Amino acid sequence: MSQCTGRPADEWLEPYLQGTLPAREQEAFEEHYFDCPVCLAQVQALQAVQMQLARAENKAGVASLPSRAWSMLPGFVWAGLAAAGVVLAFIAIERHHTSASSPVMLAELHDDGGEVGLDVEGHVIGIPSEYSTLVAQALRTRRLPLPSASAEKDGDDVLRGESAAAPAFHVLSPLREVTMPMPEFQWQPLPNAKSYRVEIYEAGYRMVAQSPAVEQTSWKLTTPLTVGQSYIWVVKAETAAGPVPAPQAPVREARFTVADAKTLGAIEAARRQYPDSHLLLASLYAQAGMTSEAREQMAALESQNAGSGLVRDLSLSLEPGAKLPQPPSSTKPAQ
Amino acid sequence: MTGEPIDELDSASTDEARDKERLVEAIATGDREAEHVFAVRYLPPVGAMLLARSRNADLAADLRQEVMIEAICALRRGQLRDPSKLTQFVLAIARNVLNYHYRVSIRDPQLLELPEELPDLSSAMESGEDERREGLAMEAISSLEATDRTILQMTLVDGLKPGAIASRLKLQPDVVRQRKLRAIRRVTELVCGPSQSNTIRNITSGKAK
Numbered sequence: 001m002s003q004c005t006g007r008p009a010d011e012w013l014e015p016y017l018q019g020t021l022p023a024r025e026q027e028a029f030e031e032h033y034f035d036c037p038v039c040l041a042q043v044q045a046l047q048a049v050q051m052q053l054a055r056a057e058n059k060a061g062v063a064s065l066p067s068r069a070w071s072m073l074p075g076f077v078w079a080g081l082a083a084a085g086v087v088l089a090f091i092a093i094e095r096h097h098t099s100a101s102s103p104v105m106l107a108e109l110h111d112d113g114g115e116v117g118l119d120v121e122g123h124v125i126g127i128p129s130e131y132s133t134l135v136a137q138a139l140r141t142r143r144l145p146l147p148s149a150s151a152e153k154d155g156d157d158v159l160r161g162e163s164a165a166a167p168a169f170h171v172l173s174p175l176r177e178v179t180m181p182m183p184e185f186q187w188q189p190l191p192n193a194k195s196y197r198v199e200i201y202e203a204g205y206r207m208v209a210q211s212p213a214v215e216q217t218s219w220k221l222t223t224p225l226t227v228g229q230s231y232i233w234v235v236k237a238e239t240a241a242g243p244v245p246a247p248q249a250p251v252r253e254a255r256f257t258v259a260d261a262k263t264l265g266a267i268e269a270a271r272r273q274y275p276d277s278h279l280l281l282a283s284l285y286a287q288a289g290m291t292s293e294a295r296e297q298m299a300a301l302e303s304q305n306a307g308s309g310l311v312r313d314l315s316l317s318l319e320p321g322a323k324l325p326q327p328p329s330s331t332k333p334a335q
Numbered sequence: 336m337t338g339e340p341i342d343e344l345d346s347a348s349t350d351e352a353r354d355k356e357r358l359v360e361a362i363a364t365g366d367r368e369a370e371h372v373f374a375v376r377y378l379p380p381v382g383a384m385l386l387a388r389s390r391n392a393d394l395a396a397d398l399r400q401e402v403m404i405e406a407i408c409a410l411r412r413g414q415l416r417d418p419s420k421l422t423q424f425v426l427a428i429a430r431n432v433l434n435y436h437y438r439v440s441i442r443d444p445q446l447l448e449l450p451e452e453l454p455d456l457s458s459a460m461e462s463g464e465d466e467r468r469e470g471l472a473m474e475a476i477s478s479l480e481a482t483d484r485t486i487l488q489m490t491l492v493d494g495l496k497p498g499a500i501a502s503r504l505k506l507q508p509d510v511v512r513q514r515k516l517r518a519i520r521r522v523t524e525l526v527c528g529p530s531q532s533n534t535i536r537n538i539t540s541g542k543a544k
Contacts, residue, residue, distance in 0.1 A: 014519065017387060018494045027426075034380040034422045035351065043383045045526035046519065048465075048472035050491040051392055056476075114493075123499045272437050273388075 008032050009042040016043070017050055019273050020130060107139040109311055110304045112276040127280055131270070134283050142310060143317035144286035144294060169246045171235055174256035178289035181224035181258050185233060189217050190244060193237035200225070201232045213238065228260040263288045278304075282314070291318050352419045359418035362410040370407050378403060379464075381429050388433055396465075398436060402429045468526060475525035482506075483518040490515055 108117035118139040124132040169190040195213035282297035361369030385395035
């Protein structure tokens, strides 16, 4: 039997259940409580409380218990549930009063079934603390945190000294952005094209991948590219008059870079832990320069926030050349 | 507080190491009773770990069975060479199963190599312990003062730090910290039950917090 004094649970249980314990400590704590009945009992106890409180917050209360659980409930639990019904109603009322007396919010939106916001004191609500600075910046400036490297995208798509006439057939994405190792390539349709073929080149114009002939205007790579590596891609439309490539001069080459392993790991960790936190994920993707992925997250956020000017501005901030209102000059920094 | 909490522990005593060795050897020789002992021993922490990482009770309940089946099948095949690493072995399988679940949106049951004779986990799973704990958790929550309950909710569900909670509730951060600690201690004692609560009360009463 373990001679544990319960100190590991005292020290680590709360951040562990919040999901904020660093990976090394998380694994050490798990390894410990697997062999320690004292700490395991505390983990299970606080988890049970956490789950009940979460159900109360979702306002589904007792009705949200899994159906398979009903038939297994012993009598004393029914008594507990009845008592809890009163408690949950009380909590709902109390939270309503709490929100009524909350500080004035500078920015607020719905995300992941909950509220995300920034109050006048700079506190971010509804976002795990390790990401609060990143999200606070986005909410304060109404812009997602794009890396400085993505400024390249703001430049002309047309090479200097050439005509700026818009080409009829052009690539859509990825376009001077950072991608996952197996990106999806998208392009405008070309009338009379029978099929398309995508070619991917690394530095020195050595082809590293090629799609089969496809009829649709997108294709997803099925084998991963090298992380951290930059590539150029072209799509060639097969027509009766021969292949038509895009992009072609005077339009710039379509470049993209696969995110490095550290960035991919950090994003994967956040995605695994907070899969439905769209603002958080959009901020992380944008920060990494992965604008296509950030757009997907913002589209999900827009569906939850119809008519929100804040969400519209955040989405627009991903678009090069979009006219955005000036951000507020100063607020207190987030904690 | 100095050093890391784990430093002061000797989590696996010699007796435990011998027990693990016997268990691993017995399962490798096809002892079904040993499999049951293994399941009873590891189902609770595997369930707790999966719930902590997924925050989804139904998913955790599903995946813990998968973890136990994979672990028992691997032990039957004699894949664990160092029995003293049994806990790490089970943890690694649990993490792999969870990571695999997140990696693929459509799960292919054929990827899990199931033996013809599946381990019988039914008696280890149907203890009603989870439901009993849920009922106790509700009672524990109802026993808290309203402010403590709100602080606990903001801490465990909303993931807020004491400073942010204090700002929302118009309290001092130190007051929030104290009330949070008191609430966590109280609900933990109430849910852990009489046998555990005595142990924990003795432990917490000797703490400097």
